[in-house]
Amino acid sequence: MLNNIRVVLSHTSHPGNIGAAARAMKTMGLHHLYLINPRHFPDPQADTMSVGADDVLRDAVVCGSIDEALQGVVYTMAMTARLRDISIEVKTPREAMPLLLQHAATQPVALLFGTEMSGLTNEEMGKAQVLVNIPADPEFSSLNLAAAVQVIAYELTVASQSFLPGTQEVHPAPHEQVEGFFAHMEKTLFEIGFLTTQNPARLMQRLRRLYARTRLEQEEVNILRGILSVATEYNERLRARYKQEHPDISKRP
Amino acid sequence: MLNNIRVVLSHTSHPGNIGAAARAMKTMGLHHLYLINPRHFPDPQADTMSVGADDVLRDAVVCGSIDEALQGVVYTMAMTARLRDISIEVKTPREAMPLLLQHAATQPVALLFGTEMSGLTNEEMGKAQVLVNIPADPEFSSLNLAAAVQVIAYELTVASQSFLPGTQEVHPAPHEQVEGFFAHMEKTLFEIGFLTTQNPARLMQRLRRLYARTRLEQEEVNILRGILSVATEYNERLRARYKQEHPDISKRP
Numbered sequence: 001m002l003n004n005i006r007v008v009l010s011h012t013s014h015p016g017n018i019g020a021a022a023r024a025m026k027t028m029g030l031h032h033l034y035l036i037n038p039r040h041f042p043d044p045q046a047d048t049m050s051v052g053a054d055d056v057l058r059d060a061v062v063c064g065s066i067d068e069a070l071q072g073v074v075y076t077m078a079m080t081a082r083l084r085d086i087s088i089e090v091k092t093p094r095e096a097m098p099l100l101l102q103h104a105a106t107q108p109v110a111l112l113f114g115t116e117m118s119g120l121t122n123e124e125m126g127k128a129q130v131l132v133n134i135p136a137d138p139e140f141s142s143l144n145l146a147a148a149v150q151v152i153a154y155e156l157t158v159a160s161q162s163f164l165p166g167t168q169e170v171h172p173a174p175h176e177q178v179e180g181f182f183a184h185m186e187k188t189l190f191e192i193g194f195l196t197t198q199n200p201a202r203l204m205q206r207l208r209r210l211y212a213r214t215r216l217e218q219e220e221v222n223i224l225r226g227i228l229s230v231a232t233e234y235n236e237r238l239r240a241r242y243k244q245e246h247p248d249i250s251k252r253p
Numbered sequence: 254m255l256n257n258i259r260v261v262l263s264h265t266s267h268p269g270n271i272g273a274a275a276r277a278m279k280t281m282g283l284h285h286l287y288l289i290n291p292r293h294f295p296d297p298q299a300d301t302m303s304v305g306a307d308d309v310l311r312d313a314v315v316c317g318s319i320d321e322a323l324q325g326v327v328y329t330m331a332m333t334a335r336l337r338d339i340s341i342e343v344k345t346p347r348e349a350m351p352l353l354l355q356h357a358a359t360q361p362v363a364l365l366f367g368t369e370m371s372g373l374t375n376e377e378m379g380k381a382q383v384l385v386n387i388p389a390d391p392e393f394s395s396l397n398l399a400a401a402v403q404v405i406a407y408e409l410t411v412a413s414q415s416f417l418p419g420t421q422e423v424h425p426a427p428h429e430q431v432e433g434f435f436a437h438m439e440k441t442l443f444e445i446g447f448l449t450t451q452n453p454a455r456l457m458q459r460l461r462r463l464y465a466r467t468r469l470e471q472e473e474v475n476i477l478r479g480i481l482s483v484a485t486e487y488n489e490r491l492r493a494r495y496k497q498e499h500p501d502i503s504k505r506p
Binding site for chain 1: 279
């Protein structure tokens, strides 16, 4: 179960934090570390701070993008120190980790941690289904990166000790299928003229939030993409007919 | 409530860990750090790792002994990575922290952390009422010191959010009174001839365990010490009479 969990650190600045995070993971039985564009890795400081967790560092997967790191993942939780205005669902570690284990019982899942200074970007958080906020003193809420990994990994271990697998038979769509759907949707919304601005980020974030709540299954992604394809074809047929019936304005963009 | 909690680090080797522990404390609203004979403190590495918790480091109390660090404390929990044969009570952080808060509601309490390499000594653990073991992978259970502080402080914060003060009216004896009682008892046990060896540590550990379970109140300490005093006086009278009745063996040691 813990074997299906990957810890993804995005754009980590200090290699010592990568090493300390590896150690924190290993103390709680987690072994799969993914690093998105770390500033320095491998690095002697990472080795020093990992102490006995050099195997976790050695097997770490360095990725060039978040989509690469989440390849094959069906469920992603992203850490946030702030409670934002545009948020998906925000849970405490205690609420969230049993839920993560339910998914990890059968398929790969991910825990996503941002940079030391600024956390995750909105774009990165848009790739997650749930946001997790570690309760802290509001006056000084910034945990060290490895300390946050330790708290989350600890909650996972405690949750795993009282874990009962669910009976639900679901086939959640992996990350890349969901991303494929969003890309298809954005393209379609442009084609049909719904998106007219060159900066559709905000609207797409809202749509991501909506679909994050539903936890799309594979078959549902196929259905939705089928609808998108038909919508475009229908739209193309309409345009063609319109041009045919109004040859005088066929030069309109 | 959190203001009555002191974090005591014993004989810490790496000043970076002191700084990281200070930061971990502050994120969870803990501010009172006590250091028993730290190898290097103050130290630039401690400052670097504390980030915004320089106030916790500045106010840290450096002590020459554990008894000095526990002065005035009525309830002490000691961290242990191992489940030992001679143990007091061992609890998980989740079980232990609500209990600590109950005591911290009215009086000073302490969380005791040992060295990076070997944890706490048996003598140090004998000063605690409860041992706390952070659940971890048995194959690799050694958390970084600051990571352990972070997990415990996090559990305290979570526990404080659902804390209801107890209605019990107790007056637990502070650390130094309990220690005074143990010293008195050991001396008395020698005087009355119960302890005959020069190494009474093991027996005293067992007696400590017994009294740790009872959570001695101040008045109870007075009663017990009264009994000890009377026992010694009685024993002295017995000896005097014995010597009087057997003048021939009065040279016995």
